[in-house]
Amino acid sequence: MNIRRQTAILLRRELRSELRAGEVSLVAIPFGAIAMLLVPMAVGTDTPLLVRIGPGIFWSVVLLFGVVVTQRQTADVGGPQLDLLRLLGVDPAARFAATALAGAALLLAFELVVGLVTVVLYDPALDDPIWLAAILPAAAFGLAVVGTLAGNIAAGVGTRVTLAPLLVAPLAIPILLGAAQATEGLRLGESILAWLLLLVITDLVLAAAGVLTARPLEEAAP
Amino acid sequence: MPDGPLVELERVGVRRPGAVILRDLRLTVSAGEAVGVFGANGSGKTTLLRLVATLFPPSDGVGRVLGAALGEPGVEAVRRRIGFVGHQPALFPLLTLEENMLLVADLLGKPPGDARDALEAVGLGGAVHRRVSACSNGMKRRAEFARLLMTRPQLLLLDEAHVGLDAAAGVLVESLVSTVVGDGGAALVVSHETERITALVDRTVRVEAGTIEGAP
Numbered sequence: 112m113n114i115r116r117q118t119a120i121l122l123r124r125e126l127r128s129e130l131r132a133g134e135v136s137l138v139a140i141p142f143g144a145i146a147m148l149l150v151p152m153a154v155g156t157d158t159p160l161l162v163r164i165g166p167g168i169f170w171s172v173v174l175l176f177g178v179v180v181t182q183r184q185t186a187d188v189g190g191p192q193l194d195l196l197r198l199l200g201v202d203p204a205a206r207f208a209a210t211a212l213a214g215a216a217l218l219l220a221f222e223l224v225v226g227l228v229t230v231v232l233y234d235p236a237l238d239d240p241i242w243l244a245a246i247l248p249a250a251a252f253g254l255a256v257v258g259t260l261a262g263n264i265a266a267g268v269g270t271r272v273t274l275a276p277l278l279v280a281p282l283a284i285p286i287l288l289g290a291a292q293a294t295e296g297l298r299l300g301e302s303i304l305a306w307l308l309l310l311v312i313t314d315l316v317l318a319a320a321g322v323l324t325a326r327p328l329e330e331a332a333p
Numbered sequence: 334m335p336d337g338p339l340v341e342l343e344r345v346g347v348r349r350p351g352a353v354i355l356r357d358l359r360l361t362v363s364a365g366e367a368v369g370v371f372g373a374n375g376s377g378k379t380t381l382l383r384l385v386a387t388l389f390p391p392s393d394g395v396g397r398v399l400g401a402a403l404g405e406p407g408v409e410a411v412r413r414r415i416g417f418v419g420h421q422p423a424l425f426p427l428l429t430l431e432e433n434m435l436l437v438a439d440l441l442g443k444p445p446g447d448a449r450d451a452l453e454a455v456g457l458g459g460a461v462h463r464r465v466s467a468c469s470n471g472m473k474r475r476a477e478f479a480r481l482l483m484t485r486p487q488l489l490l491l492d493e494a495h496v497g498l499d500a501a502a503g504v505l506v507e508s509l510v511s512t513v514v515g516d517g518g519a520a521l522v523v524s525h526e527t528e529r530i531t532a533l534v535d536r537t538v539r540v541e542a543g544t545i546e547g548a549p
Contacts, residue, residue: 120436127427127432131427131464192425198412198415198417199413200413
């Protein structure tokens with residue numbers, strides 16, 4: 112069986128589990144929306160300020176809750192389930208890809224809902240918002256890959272819960288920089304191609320790193 | 334089918350940070366043989382089974398399982414021929430019993446009917462739509478036996494497989510071991526139930542402080 116088919120089977124399993132657990136839809140998304148509400152409550156009705164800081168706050172919330180989404184329990188195939196998948200001959204790269212893609216889909220849903228809240232509360236007035244159709248998925252994919260990679264590295268040394276979130280932050284810097292600057296460029300009416308390119312290249316490099324390290328990290332896990 | 338023993342461990346050791354789990358262990362299991370493994374808690378029985386399941390390489394010594402050298406790339410090719418039931422159920426708790434079986438069938442390229450037939454065969458035909466998280470321990474065990482029926486392993490590794498089973502399910506374990514061994518495979522059965530297992534296997538070994546005395 113090829114990696115693509117294994118990835119599809121495992122992706123379906125992850126999304127079905129998440130649908131039933133509701134970790135993202137019932138916990139992360141509502142709390143993310145509330146987090147966006149806190150800043151206007153603190154700043155008050157200073158509309159120009161909210162317009163200026165809206166995109167930055169949005170991406171900060173995406174990073175913070177992105178860790179929750181990528182480290183969700185339904186993505187944590189460990190112990191006996193991992194043993195089973197290994198004995199069934201599942202390629203570690205397929206497992207990585209499935210977890211990253213499921214995380215990307217969930218993060219994109221998170222971005223869309225929280226993004227709507229951002230528009231309502233902060234009125235960021237973006238020039239050419241159609242570009243968000245490229246920025247949001249690219250950032251979701253990048254953060255999901257980073258989270259999955261960090262989870263694999265942490266699992267390899269047996270400290271997933273504590274180490275994984277610490278690894279996400281530095282690895283996510285180029286993604287957040289690209290996404291935040293591209294959004295800011297839309298607000299100011301400037302070209303965003305350079306930032307979008309940074310985002311896409313970072314995604315590709317991290318995805319390649321995740322696929323290439325999946326097997327040694329899995330074999331190294333205790 | 335490899336020539337020679339299906340499991341061959343020669344002076345194998347497994348070390349973890351701060352602990353020696355297995356040391357200087359020798360074990361040979363031939364085709365058509367069922368071996369019972371006894372030993373006190375913490376003696377290394379589960380580690381031995383996971384080592385034989387090719388889930389990690391030995392720290393010392395050499396081993397071959399189904400003809401593949403432990404720790405070498407070729408070991409992945411034999412993994413699908415190993416059936417392993419450990420302490421904890423290898424089931425996805427948010428999926429139903431049927432979905433768990435279909436996942437395995439999908440990954441092995443088997444038809445969905447095989448998954449349903451296997452669940453039926455272990456007496457879970459009426460509970461296929463129940464989520465694993467809502468199943469009893471006995472039902473989870475049965476589901477794992479259903480998986481073994483479907484995958485038809487050549488090497489069967491059972492770790493305390495009798496725990497939490499009623500008499501009918503106990504018969505399932507015995508039937509599984511007999512079938513695998515009768516088909517020219519082999520079984521390693523870890524248990525505390527000495528009398529029950531002794532009647533099931535061809536010979537027994539005892540793991541003490543990470544090694545097997547008087548092996549193979």
